[in-house]
Amino acid sequence: MSVLQVYSSLSSSSPRATISRTLQSIASAPPINPPSCKALIQLIIDDLQAVIIDGSPSRLIRDDALSALSAVKGLGRIPHGAQVLASVPNLKCLMTLAIKLETTPDASNEALKCVANTLLLIEPARTTLLSQDIDGGNICIELLQKSATPENTFLSSRILFLCTASHHQSASFIESIVETKHSHFPGNGTIIDVIALKLDDLIASMQAGIKMSRDAMTDLLKLTFNLLVHYPKLVPSELKYPALAGIPDDQKVMGDFWNSRLDGILPSLVRAFQTIPLSSPNPLTSPLTHIIHSLITIPVDSSSRAIWFGTLPHSRSTIPQPNSSEPTTSSLTGSSHDDQSTPKEHIERAISSDIPAGRRSFRNSPLPDSPSTADCASRAYELLDTTLTHFLPGDIDPDDPAVRDLCKIDGDTSLDEIVCPLVLLITRLCLGDDDAKTRIRQWLVPEDLDRTHPLEKRADLLGRCLRLLASVYHSRLKDSMGEMLYAMCDSNATTLAGYFGYGNVAGFLFHKGVVSAPPVSATFGAPPTTASGLPINPITGTVEHPSENIDMTDEEKEHEAEKLFVLFDRLEKTGALPPSQNPYRKAFQEGKMG
Numbered sequence: 001m002s003v004l005q006v007y008s009s010l011s012s013s014s015p016r017a018t019i020s021r022t023l024q025s026i027a028s029a030p031p032i033n034p035p036s037c038k039a040l041i042q043l044i045i046d047d048l049q050a051v052i053i054d055g056s057p058s059r060l061i062r063d064d065a066l067s068a069l070s071a072v073k074g075l076g077r078i079p080h081g082a083q084v085l086a087s088v089p090n091l092k093c094l095m096t097l098a099i100k101l102e103t104t105p106d107a108s109n110e111a112l113k114c115v116a117n118t119l120l121l122i123e124p125a126r127t128t129l130l131s132q133d134i135d136g137g138n139i140c141i142e143l144l145q146k147s148a149t150p151e152n153t154f155l156s157s158r159i160l161f162l163c164t165a166s167h168h169q170s171a172s173f174i175e176s177i178v179e180t181k182h183s184h185f186p187g188n189g190t191i192i193d194v195i196a197l198k199l200d201d202l203i204a205s206m207q208a209g210i211k212m213s214r215d216a217m218t219d220l221l222k223l224t225f226n227l228l229v230h231y232p233k234l235v236p237s238e239l240k241y242p243a244l245a246g247i248p249d250d251q252k253v254m255g256d257f258w259n260s261r262l263d264g265i266l267p268s269l270v271r272a273f274q275t276i277p278l279s280s281p282n283p284l285t286s287p288l289t290h291i292i293h294s295l296i297t298i299p300v301d302s303s304s305r306a307i308w309f310g311t312l313p314h315s316r317s318t319i320p321q322p323n324s325s326e327p328t329t330s331s332l333t334g335s336s337h338d339d340q341s342t343p344k345e346h347i348e349r350a351i352s353s354d355i356p357a358g359r360r361s362f363r364n365s366p367l368p369d370s371p372s373t374a375d376c377a378s379r380a381y382e383l384l385d386t387t388l389t390h391f392l393p394g395d396i397d398p399d400d401p402a403v404r405d406l407c408k409i410d411g412d413t414s415l416d417e418i419v420c421p422l423v424l425l426i427t428r429l430c431l432g433d434d435d436a437k438t439r440i441r442q443w444l445v446p447e448d449l450d451r452t453h454p455l456e457k458r459a460d461l462l463g464r465c466l467r468l469l470a471s472v473y474h475s476r477l478k479d480s481m482g483e484m485l486y487a488m489c490d491s492n493a494t495t496l497a498g499y500f501g502y503g504n505v506a507g508f509l510f511h512k513g514v515v516s517a518p519p520v521s522a523t524f525g526a527p528p529t530t531a532s533g534l535p536i537n538p539i540t541g542t543v544e545h546p547s548e549n550i551d552m553t554d555e556e557k558e559h560e561a562e563k564l565f566v567l568f569d570r571l572e573k574t575g576a577l578p579p580s581q582n583p584y585r586k587a588f589q590e591g592k593m594g
Contacts (some may be wrong), residue, residue, distance in 0.1 A: 003029055004036040007043060010059045013443035019059065020210070023067035027074045034080040041084045044068050049093050052100055065101055069110035070146055076117055085118040092134045094118075099139065105152070112143075112155040119162040126163045130173050137163055137173050145185060145194045146423050150205055150216035153198055157219040164223060167230035178231050178261050192261065195224055196268040206276050221290035224265060228297040232257040241433045266307050267519045269294055274374045281390045282410055283383055284418050295376075300432025308429070310374045314439055320382040376421045377436040381443055388464045391415055398471040416476040419483045423480045428488040441488040445499050447531045451542045456504050466504045482508035489526070494518040499524020501541025509585070515578055 001009075003026050010019055026040065048068055050058035060068055074080045084090060098111040115136070119126050129136035137160065144156035164170050177191040187193055198220055205213035237257040272291050279285045284292075295410045300308055391406055392398055398415070406413050430437040444462055456466040465485065471478045485505070489495040496505050503519045509518075517538070529535050530543060537544035552560070565584050571583070573579035579585055 002036060002497050004040045007040060012057055014061055014236060020067060023071050026071040031078055037075050037081045038084045041072055041081055044072050045090050045093055048097060053096055066107040066110055069107060073110060073114050076114055079121050082118045082121040083235055085114060086122040088128060088133050091129055095134060095136045095139050108157055109151055116158045126231060127169050130163055130170060141191055147312055150210055150212040154212055154216035154219055157223050160556050161219055161223040164226040174230050192264045196265055199268040199272055203272055203275055217287040218290055221287055221294055227296050228262055228294055232259045235259060266298055270307055270374060270376060274379055284387050292425055305433060308376050313323045314375060320378040377429050377440055381440055384422055387419060388461060392464045395457055395463060398468050399473045415474045420477050420480050423484050427484040433540045437488050451530055456540045469508055495526045501539055503539045516581060
């Protein structure tokens with residue numbers, strides 16, 4: 001007999017052990033044919049509806065709920081099974097079961113897992129769940145607010161994340177949950193206040209090593225990112241740059257607009273950024289990467305400065321170092337796949353935007369009662385240093401195949417995807433706060449920097465940043481790294497070339513429209529000499545030594561001239577050098593060469 005026939009033959013008078021064995025066999029059975037699968041799912045759902053919700057006769061009793069829902073979950077992992085669960089009556093039944101079985105947490109969670117799997121496989125079910133017939137979104141918010149374990153938080157967050165993935169499908173729901181205050185929420189707050197509270201709870205859970213705390217924070221942050229990105233597009237929001245006035249919603253770049261109703265999330269995000277245990281040797285793994293994605297969307301300005309950078313004075317000379325006492329983990333428990341649209345495309349658009357960080361007010365955000373040492377600039381710099389040290393050990397060329405192989409160890413990903421969001425965050429910190437910009441620059445290129453050797457060959461963060469500017473393979477990271485260095489140099493080409501040498505930044509400046517070396521000037525902040533008074537070569541950024549007379553024969557001079565001619569000709573043909581800037585072409589045109 002098939003499992004469908006076996007289950008259909010059961011009745012309320014069947015031995016409980018027989019019913020239990022049947023449900024277990026269904027949960028562990030290989031996939032069955034679609035018609036039987038659909039019929040069996042509906043039979044089990046109808047029995048659960050009868051015994052748990054309607055109080056009518058059924059094959060099952062309340063104690064069978066966990067096994068029955070496990071069977072439904074197994075059958076619903078394939079699309080034709082999930083299609084049955086995606087109907088209004090069945091989704092409503094599952095959400096009702098999650099509420100009515102709260103005193104049996106495992107069974108309640110199993111019902112939510114069935115819903116989450118259905119929303120993942122059947123996208124229209126997300127809109128169905130938010131409909132007035134079910135009101136599943138608000139039910140999940142209530143469950144999130146009441147969640148007492150990381151698994152509860154994970155499941156509620158996962159469902160809400162899937163439901164808010166597209167602002168086109170969930171616009172009214174997103175607006176409602178951000179704006180609606182609830183008397184039984186913390187401080188009569190909204191979903192933002194609930195998320196902030198749960199983030200703080202999960203920080204403690206992660207520090208204690210509680211199971212599923214990482215997964216729970218990851219999906220809670222995915223939900224957070226959806227709200228931070230979509231809500232400012234749906235309602236009148238403050239422009240962070242006047243030129244954006246009148247821009248269509250579908251062309252808005254992440255972080256260009258902000259709404260004060262979202263202010264309350266920043267303190268908890270900063271606390272998480274500062275304190276969650278880091279993985280090793282690569283710290284940029286979830287949930288830290290998702291914290292960074294959310295922070296990128298939030299403006300950095302004077303009114304939020306105490307939250308971003310703390311309230312205590314900062315040292316500009318002490319370079320941030322990893323905290324050896326900080327708990328780390330070399331492997332993450334559980335897994336949380338980015339099954340839905342990720343922040344990647346939003347971040348790519350933000351990287352290509354030259355618009356400065358916003359100038360919003362965070363007056364409504366809670367400030368610490370005592371001086372805070374939290375400093376996002378220091379933390380971000382430390383993370384960048386640690387990450388690039390891992391992926392670009394020593395003075396390795398970023399385009400070396402070994403670098404790509406190392407990235408694949410952490411998953412099928414690239415250095416662009418891993419590092420770009422952090423670089424973009426540092427760029428926005430530099431654009432939004434002058435003190436942070438100065439400190440980051442002085443950490444990277446301190447006044448006493450050893451400039452006796454080529455900067456781009458250094459086996460430290462400075463050398464790695466400059467080598468990435470010449471990368472061919474990591475094109476997005478190359479561009480975002482250039483923007484970060486440009487921002488920390490006051491967005492001034494002369495200052496950039498003065499600190500790092502025009503030769504190292506020429507390609508980046510060329511793409512920004514600066515086609516020749518900017519004039520050397522100390523008025524823009526870049527030092528013309530080292531701390532010991534030695535002149536700095538504006539092309540290399542290293543100490544300029546007096547030129548030595550080199551004895552060359554006429555034949556050797558002609559050979560060197562030919563090499564230079566070939567070099568400039570190649571640069572002109574590839575478009576890296578405009579014809580008007582080719583010294584050989586200019587010499588021919590002016591009749592200086594026969």
